[in-house]
Structure formats: C-alpha cells, structure tokens
Amino acid sequence: xxxxxxxxxxxxxxxxxxxxxxxxxxxxxxxxxxxxxxxxxxxxxxxxxxxxxxxxxxxxxxxxxxxxxxxxxxxxxxxxxxxxxxxxxxxxxxxxxxxxxxxxxxxxxxxxxxxxxxxxxxxxxxxxxxxxxxxxxxxxxxxxxxxxxxxxxxxxxxxxxxxxxxxxxxxxxxxxxxxxxxxxxxxxxxxxxxxxxxxxxxxxxxxxxxxxxxxxxxxxxxxxxxxxxxxxxxxxxxxxxxxxxxxxxxxxxxxxxxxxxxxxxxxxxxxxxxxxxxxxxxxxxxxxxxxxxxxxxxxxxxxxxxxxxxxxxxxxxxxxxxxxxxxxxxxxxxxxxxx
Numbered sequence: 001x002x003x004x005x006x007x008x009x010x011x012x013x014x015x016x017x018x019x020x021x022x023x024x025x026x027x028x029x030x031x032x033x034x035x036x037x038x039x040x041x042x043x044x045x046x047x048x049x050x051x052x053x054x055x056x057x058x059x060x061x062x063x064x065x066x067x068x069x070x071x072x073x074x075x076x077x078x079x080x081x082x083x084x085x086x087x088x089x090x091x092x093x094x095x096x097x098x099x100x101x102x103x104x105x106x107x108x109x110x111x112x113x114x115x116x117x118x119x120x121x122x123x124x125x126x127x128x129x130x131x132x133x134x135x136x137x138x139x140x141x142x143x144x145x146x147x148x149x150x151x152x153x154x155x156x157x158x159x160x161x162x163x164x165x166x167x168x169x170x171x172x173x174x175x176x177x178x179x180x181x182x183x184x185x186x187x188x189x190x191x192x193x194x195x196x197x198x199x200x201x202x203x204x205x206x207x208x209x210x211x212x213x214x215x216x217x218x219x220x221x222x223x224x225x226x227x228x229x230x231x232x233x234x235x236x237x238x239x240x241x242x243x244x245x246x247x248x249x250x251x252x253x254x255x256x257x258x259x260x261x262x263x264x265x266x267x268x269x270x271x272x273x274x275x276x277x278x279x280x281x282x283x284x285x286x287x288x289x290x291x292x293x294x295x296x297x298x299x300x301x302x303x304x305x306x307x308x309x310x311x312x313x314x315x316x317x318x319x320x321x322x323x324x325x326x327x328x329x330x331x332x333x334x335x336x337x338x339x
Contacts, residue, residue: 001104002131003038008139009104009162010034010097015146015155017096023150025085027143030097033073037061037101049311050261050298061102062116070095107166109197109284111267122267126197127169133201138162168225169203176206176221179229183219184210195269196221199289205329207289209269214239216271220289222331232328234290237271237283245272246302253305262298262309278302279312287317288325 001009014030015023043055059065073094074087081090106112108130111122128135142158145151176196184191194210199220206221218234242249242259249256259280263270266282273279274292278301281294298309317325327334 001108001128001135003035005131005136005139006038006101006104007031007034008136008143009100011143012139012146012155012158012162013096013100014093015143015152016159018093018152018155019089020150020152022085022089022093023147023152025081026093027147029073029077029081029085029090029093032077033070033094033097034101036069036073036076036098037105048308050258050265050309053265053311054261057102057105057110057112057122059113059116061105061112061114063102063114064116064118066095066099066102069098069101073098107169109195111265122265124195124267126195127166127173129198129200129202131201132198132203134203135162135165138165165203169198171225172198172203172223173206175223175225175229176208179221179223179231180208180210180219183231184212184217187217189213189217193269195267195284197284199325199329202329205289205325207284207286209283211239211269214241216269216283218283218286218290218292220328222328224331230331232290232334235292237274237292239268240270240272240280248302250305254308255300255302255305258298258300258309273297287314288321289328290324291321 010033011027011031014026018026037060040058040060041056044052060069070091074091078090102112102114106114106123107125107128109124109126111124113120114123138158138161142155146154173196180196181191189212191210192212196206196208199205199207204222206223208219208221210217216237216239218236220232220234222230262280269283270280271283273281273294279297279299281297285295286293287295294314296313299312300309301307324334
C-alpha cells in the first residue's frame with residue numbers, strides 16, 4: 001500500500017489495543033512504526049539501479065522481521081516518549097503498528113517477501129490497489145473518531161470494516177478471473193498463467209494478463225457485484241525469450257545478470273517494449289488497463305554489456321488514455337481506436 005495508508009493501519013492497530021489514556025500516544029507510535037517497513041526503499045546503489053527494486057518489500061516486510069522492526073521503532077521513539085509511556089507499552093504499540101506492514105503489502109500486486117529468509121517467493125494477492133481511497137478513508141475516520149472520543153473499540157470496528165473491504169476485493173477478483181476464463185475459452189486459449197489485479201483507486205475495473213502459447217493477452221474487466229461483467233479487449237505481446245530475442249547476449253555479463261533479476265522480480269511476465277527493442281518491460285503493469293505501454297522496465301546497454309541496465313519508470317498518462325480509463329470505469333463504450 002502507499003506509505004500513508006501503511007501508517008494509518010499501524011496507528012489503527014495500536015489504537016485498537018490501547019489504554020484509553022494512552023490513545024494519542026499509541027496512535028503516534030503505531031503510525032510511525034507502520035511507516036518504518038518502507039524505509040527499505042532507501043536501499044539503493046548508483047551503480048546498480050535494480051538494487052532498489054530487489055530490496056523494496058524485502059526483509060523489512062518479512063513476518064519474521066516484525067519483532068526486530070518493532071525494536072528499531074522503539075529505539076527511534078524512546079528518547080522522545082520516555083517521559084510519556086513505559087518501555088513495555090511503547091514496544092507493544094510499535095509491535096502492533098509494524099505487524100501488518102508485510103501482510104498489507106501482500107494484498108497488492110507488487111510482491112512481498114513475507115517468509116524471508118525461509119523463502120524468496122514474492123507474495124502478491126492482488127486484491128487491492130496500492131492506493132485505494134475507500135480503504136484509507138475507513139481508517140482515517142476510525143482513527144479520528146477513536147482518538148477524539150478515546151475509544152479503542154472504534155479502531156477495532158474500523159479494522160473489521162477495512163478487512164471486509166479486502167474481502168470484497170477477493171470476491172471481485174474471483175468474478176474477474178471467471179469472466180476472463182470464459183473469454184479465453186471463447187478464444188480457444190488455454191491459460192497457462194494469469195494475473196488479475198485492480199486498477200488504481202477502485203475495485204470495479206480490473207486488469208487481466210494471461211499467458212497462452214508464448215503470448216500475453218491483456219484485457220480489462222469491469223465488475224459490478226451481482227451483475228454481468230463487461231470486458232474491454234486489449235493488446236497482446238510475445239513473451240520474452242532470451243535465446244530467440246537476444247542471441248547476442250553474453251553469458252555472465254552484467255546485462256545477462258540484470259535480465260535474470262528482472263525476470264524474477266516480474267514473475268516472468270516479461271516482454272520486449274513494443275517500440276524500444278533494447279528494453280524489457282513488466283507486462284503486469286500499464287497506465288491503461290488494456291494497454292501494452294509499460295509502467296516500468298529495464299533499458300539494456302547491449303553494446304556495452306559489462307554495464308548495468310537502467311530501471312525506467314513511465315508515469316505520464318495522456319489525456320486520451322485518461323479519458324479511456326474513465327469510460328471503462330463508468331462502463332461506457334470506447335471510441336473505435338487501437339487499444
């Protein structure tokens with residue numbers, strides 16, 4: 001989730017189990033501890049752009065790191081709060097605030113190393129967008145009312161309501177997957193792998209990417225509960241194959257190592273950029289639900305393969321794509337232009 005929502009969850013968790021006279025202090029501690037896990041984004045190297053990608057949502061988000069993360073939060077906050085709260089209570093609220101960071105991020109589609117160091121698998125349940133205002137506002141209201149009235153029970157109610165919203169995401173995702181499986185059957189495709197994820201800030205419009213016979217098929221699905229799904233067909237891209245697409249790649253080179261890391265990070269949903277052949281993209285993400293234009297990728301220096309690849313973000317959305325997104329979200333017909 002976005003960093004503010006991480007803090008909100010942490011603050012709400014701490015408030016839910018706080019003593020009434022410690023409500024404000026508990027929220028402060030929980031909020032700060034909830035932010036701390038995302039400090040892994042500061043791990044970076046000028047000479048290795050992929051290092052940040054690899055370590056974001058890494059060890060600091062592991063379930064096994066929770067006691068240590070809470071301890072770090074304790075050490076940071078204790079000099080400022082030692083006159084207001086006992087060390088035991090401070091650590092408890094830090095533990096509660098930090099405890100949900102990894103699990104919450106696993107609900108999104110980025111991927112979180114929940115079981116590190118026992119496993120390097122990235123968990124990505126894709127039931128909520130990285131930013132979802134409805135989810136965040138539930139927590140905001142629970143925090144404000146709970147702190148104002150010094151009523152931790154309100155925070156517990158807010159957490160239950162937030163959990164129900166995540167459950168709604170599970171239901172919506174299942175509906176979207178069902179619709180795409182029927183679409184694939186009509187196309188005569190066998191789905192070998194699939195990812196279905198919500199688009200930004202909603203649980204109504206979903207992006208689907210499935211692989212069939214070496215090709216990624218991209219579609220958008222609009223789901224309104226207990227009504228028929230509406231599908232917006234999108235683009236398609238050939239899955240990246242190292243031997244076929246980059247016969248000039250030198251084994252053991254920095255570029256070859258970067259490709260291997262990017263494939264692992266992207267769960268092998270990797271293709272060449274449609275317009276830039278020296279770039280690999282993560283097909284799971286695009287600014288448009290039906291689009292093939294990437295959100296990020298690596299630019300490979302194929303003529304200097306001893307150098308590391310550049311990690312590039314694409315964050316500018318055109319007015320046309322913004323309009324198409326809004327029309328899909330509203331369930332309207334699209335202009336008859338290329339997806």
